[in-house]
Amino acid sequence: MKILPSEITPYTNYLNRRKFIKSSIATSLVLGTSTGLQANHASNQNIYDNQLDENDSLNSFEEITTYNNFYEFGMGKTDPAENSGDFKPKPWSISLEGLINNPQVLDLEKLLQKVTIEDRVYRLRCVEAWSMVIPWQGFPLAEIIKIADPLSSAKFIQFETVFRPEEMPGQKRRSLPWPYVEGLRIDEAMHPLTILSTGLYGHDLLNQSGAPLRLVVPWKYGFKSIKSISSIRFVDKQPDATWPMLAPSEYGFYSNVNNLVDHPRWSQGTERRIGEFKRRKTMMYNGYEEDVSHLYKGMDLKKYY
Amino acid sequence: MISSQLFKKIKPLIFFVIFLPSLIWCYQFINGSLGVNPIEKLMDNMGEMALRLIVLTLFISSLSEFKKFRFLIEVRRMIGLFAFFYVSCHFLIYIVLDHFFNMTFIIKDIIKRPFITFGFISFIFLTPLAITSPKIMLKKLGFKAWKKIHYLIYPASILSSVHFYMLVRANKIEPAIYIFLILVLLLYRLYYKIILPQLAR
Numbered sequence: 169m170k171i172l173p174s175e176i177t178p179y180t181n182y183l184n185r186r187k188f189i190k191s192s193i194a195t196s197l198v199l200g201t202s203t204g205l206q207a208n209h210a211s212n213q214n215i216y217d218n219q220l221d222e223n224d225s226l227n228s229f230e231e232i233t234t235y236n237n238f239y240e241f242g243m244g245k246t247d248p249a250e251n252s253g254d255f256k257p258k259p260w261s262i263s264l265e266g267l268i269n270n271p272q273v274l275d276l277e278k279l280l281q282k283v284t285i286e287d288r289v290y291r292l293r294c295v296e297a298w299s300m301v302i303p304w305q306g307f308p309l310a311e312i313i314k315i316a317d318p319l320s321s322a323k324f325i326q327f328e329t330v331f332r333p334e335e336m337p338g339q340k341r342r343s344l345p346w347p348y349v350e351g352l353r354i355d356e357a358m359h360p361l362t363i364l365s366t367g368l369y370g371h372d373l374l375n376q377s378g379a380p381l382r383l384v385v386p387w388k389y390g391f392k393s394i395k396s397i398s399s400i401r402f403v404d405k406q407p408d409a410t411w412p413m414l415a416p417s418e419y420g421f422y423s424n425v426n427n428l429v430d431h432p433r434w435s436q437g438t439e440r441r442i443g444e445f446k447r448r449k450t451m452m453y454n455g456y457e458e459d460v461s462h463l464y465k466g467m468d469l470k471k472y473y
Numbered sequence: 474m475i476s477s478q479l480f481k482k483i484k485p486l487i488f489f490v491i492f493l494p495s496l497i498w499c500y501q502f503i504n505g506s507l508g509v510n511p512i513e514k515l516m517d518n519m520g521e522m523a524l525r526l527i528v529l530t531l532f533i534s535s536l537s538e539f540k541k542f543r544f545l546i547e548v549r550r551m552i553g554l555f556a557f558f559y560v561s562c563h564f565l566i567y568i569v570l571d572h573f574f575n576m577t578f579i580i581k582d583i584i585k586r587p588f589i590t591f592g593f594i595s596f597i598f599l600t601p602l603a604i605t606s607p608k609i610m611l612k613k614l615g616f617k618a619w620k621k622i623h624y625l626i627y628p629a630s631i632l633s634s635v636h637f638y639m640l641v642r643a644n645k646i647e648p649a650i651y652i653f654l655i656l657v658l659l660l661y662r663l664y665y666k667i668i669l670p671q672l673a674r
Contacts, residue, residue, distance in 0.1 A: 230509075231509045234508070234509055235508065235509035235510060239643065243643060243644040245508070245509070296642070298510060298513075343643050344643060414643070430585075433586060433587070433588055433640070434586060435582065435585075435586075437578075438578075440510065440512070440513075440571075442509055442510055443509075445512075445570075445573075447571075447572065447575075
């Protein structure tokens with residue numbers, strides 16, 4: 169994973185691009201086609217290509233936005249795309265809480281003026297053994313941590329998804345204990361690969377992808393990358409996370425992609441890349457081993473799965 | 474009341490209705506309209522259809538004990554064979570499309586993963602039922618032996634519904650309904666076939 173400063177899209181360009189997309193979507197709606205995104209995609213192809221690993225190719229916008237696990241909108245893979253129409257990602261605020269010097273409620277629009285939106289092409293590996301390659305836009309989570317200014321006692325961060333059963337029909341059912349929560353160790357959160365994403369393919373995140381703001385941690389199973397974040401809490405102990413709470417023997421707090429430690433019910437040795445016929449071998453830390461393995465030096469990965 | 478004669482006439486229609494989904498899904502698979510992960514979708518569809526048909530045969534077995542519904546027995550064999558057809562498709566998709574004949578992996582998977590073990594045993598149990606389904610086999614084996622073989626539907630149905638229950642991550646309600654239906658139908662049969670006759674003695 170290599171990101172040159174020259175590849176980082178300045179926020180002003182990003183905003184312009186958003187305008188361009190919006191107008192082109194409006195046009196395409198009028199024309200009854202959806203060529204807007206493809207036009208934008210083409211304009212970024214160079215940046216995406218530079219970040220793509222040799223063996224990877226991007227999944228399409230359609231693949232990325234119609235095959236989702238987002239139980240707040242239903243448990244089927246196409247449910248989030250179908251049932252998220254009523255969700256209102258604007259206006260949005262994130263509350264910064266816990267062991268920090270600057271507890272506050274951040275307005276997302278204001279926050280976005282302070283950060284630089286970057287392009288990040290990442291592999292996403294789901295714990296269910298499928299994967300995709302996604303061109304995200306976002307900014308390092310470290311930026312928000314800087315704003316929060318944590319106390320030295322803050323060792324972990326807990327994230328929470330917004331709870332709006334009126335807009336998120338899945339939350340009316342008790343399929344999971346709501347709200348969805350996830351967590352990271354603070355050094356994982358500070359890692360430069362860890363981002364908060366605001367868009368993909370140069371388009372604001374769609375509701376099914378976790379609009380307006382979601383976590384992306386590319387070396388961990390997808391469920392760690394919590395969507396539609398409403399609060400970020402700094403704590404001193406390892407916080408609860410939804411899936412590990414629900415089935416501790418199947419999902420660990422760390423949940424790093426690890427081809428050598430199987431899920432009790434299925435193998436994590438291989439994965440199906442969406443759009444491909446033959447399965448691929450799953451890579452340690454989802455192929456980001458060089459960047460992140462130092463975080464887990466000396467840890468028994470069979471115990472801390 | 475529907476007579477068996479009349480019911481026989483609409484048998485081809487039932488055949489077609491049960492066969493049709495597999496044709497549609499194969500067409501959609503080739504056509505690329507089975508979603509973004511078509512192999513998973515095709516495999517899931519075939520498996521769930523098989524489970525539905527298994528429940529249906531159990532349901533028919535119980536209902537046809539009543540005179541009013543005796544005609545249903547006419548289609549039980551056909552539906553049972555279709556269940557085996559869909560199970561076979563499900564299993565073949567797992568071998569060919571999902572793992573592309575990676576037999577070392579598949580064998581390890583079957584041994585190591587309880588839910589796959591259950592599914593596989595269920596498939597093994599259903600195979601003799603399919604083989605002994607022609608009327609000639611009934612004559613060859615004699616009713617008693619034939620019947621004994623066909624009791625395999627009980628463990629096979631339980632195993633396949635548990636197989637489904639174990640594979641889903643959180644939406645356990647649907648597989649739980651299948652397990653519930655199968656248990657109710659099996660307990661009913663147990664009462665009707667074994668306990669009641671003994672009480673009547």
